[in-house]
Amino acid sequence: MRLFNIKRTIWAALAFGIMLSLGSVAPASAQQQAPADEAALLLQLKGGPVTGRVSIPDAKSGVLIQPQGRDWRQTLEGPVKSAGGWLLVLTVVALAAFLAIRGRIKIEHGMSGRTIERFKGIERFAHWLTAICFVILGLSGLNISFGRSLLLPVMGPEAFTGLTAFGKLAHNFLSFPFVLGVLLMAVLWIRHNIFNAIDMEWFRQGGGLLQKGVHPPAGKFNGGQKIIFWLVVLGAAALAVSGYMLMFPFYVTDIAGMQLAQLVHAIAGILMVAVILAHIYIGSIGMEGAFDAMGSGQVDVNWAREHHSLWVKDVTARGAGDD
Ligand code: HEM
Known part of the structure; x- marks a missing residue:
């Protein structure tokens, strides 16, 4: 499956980085909240659905975040x-x-x-x-x-x-x-x-x-x-x-x-x-x-x-x- 182009790869890497950094410094209670916050942040940065290209004939499986x-x-x-x-x-x-x-x-x-x-x-x-x-x-x-x-x-x-x-x-x-x-x-x-x-x-x-x-x-x-x-x-x-x-x-x-x-x-x-x-x-x-x-x-x-x-x-x- 060919996934993201360069721009999307950067977004994904950025999100992953945010996830890791929040995870490493946040206290235990905040860690439970973290995934929702990161998804919100990613959406804010991107402002729309995060999609990629897939090689199987099923376009919707290329939608990562909607x-x-x-x-x-x-x-x-x-x-x-x-x-x-x-x-x-x-x-x-x-x-x-x-x-x-x-x-x-x-x-x-x-x-x-x-x-x-x-x-x-x-x-x-x-x-x-x-x-x-x-x-x-x-x-x-x-x-x-x-x-x-x-x-x-x-x-x-x-x-x-x-x-x-x-x-x-x-x-x-x-x-x-x-x-x-x-x-x-x-x-x-x-x-x-x-x-x-x-x-x-x-x-x-x-x-x-x-x-x-x-x-x-x-x-x-x-x-x-x-x-x-x-x-x-x-x-x-x-x-x-x-x-x-x-x-x-x-x-x-x-x-x-x-x-x-x-x-x-x-x-x-x-x-x-x-x-x-x-x-x-x-x-x-x-x-x-x-x-x-x-x-x-x-x-x-x-x-x-x-x-x-x-x-x-x-x-x-x-x-x-x-x-
Ligand atoms: C489960 C308990 C129910 C009872 C005790 C009940 C009772 C009745 C009765 C006595 C009538 C005849 C009224 C008349 O003679 O003028 C009637 C008519 C009717 N029933 Fe029910 N009913 C029940 C459930 C439902 C459900 C679940 C539906 C549809 C999803 C439904 C749809 C209708 C319709 C369309 C009529 C004709 C119009 C009206 O009388 O309002 N009934 N029902």
Whole structure:
């Protein structure tokens, strides 16, 4: 491998010299700091990536020092992880506060005892395929980001290593059925998720979530659910593109592209976990009668009339059982 030209050799020698001299005079604590300081000094002197020429057909292996790597790591370890961590904590606190203040959203007219089909088997299959994969992907992804600081001290190195190695495998392989599930949901539901004037009225009334007894009209999906749908579809697309770039490194991009993909993946992942936490809340403990829609596929008629009045009219006009 032919490496550096004369100028670069001088830089390298200079850096090496600085390293040696710092190493020989610095006290023990400063010696631990030394490599970072020297790299900073070298970058300051050079002001850009330190590269050389390599004879193998892989240009990126000629990059010795890449300053963006430092920015990338700082952005990830600083703003992304701290803001992301706080976002997730605040989401859980906000949902708990909402439950405490607003209480569970009840079926105002009580259960009628009659049901109507809300989702067919194929729709529930697509939903639960996506949901089960997402929960495992989300937990294993959060472990990659926060596990070292949160779990390692509690579990110890052996258990943490086992969990993380298994989590990484699960994270890679479950990405495929997850993408399949989202694609299936997109195909099945896209026509019900186009925004219209009815949604604007639904938003104007706060979806009826804030006040008891308010039930703005909605079709199969209301404005809030349409937002969830599009966040899931677009979020999954961002996660899939960036994730497959990470899974198959350097096929379509260079080092800077890999760093960008990693940031996009981390940010989109954390945002989506926050969104889905809210979704899980409203689809389970937050609203009486909602879970049945994805559980048995049958919902109480009174629930349906209160939350999806236009959809009920539409289904009954066309004969029950149609979507
Ligand atoms: C794991 C716990 C989950 C529960 C309990 C849950 C519950 C539900 C329920 C009850 C519905 C139907 C709402 C209705 O009838 O109007 C629904 C719809 C939906 N779910 Fe989930 N879900 C979960 C996870 C997920 C995940 C992880 C995703 C995607 C990553 C997801 C995406 C969707 C979408 C796009 C819809 C249609 C739009 C909407 O209702 O917001 N769900 N879910």
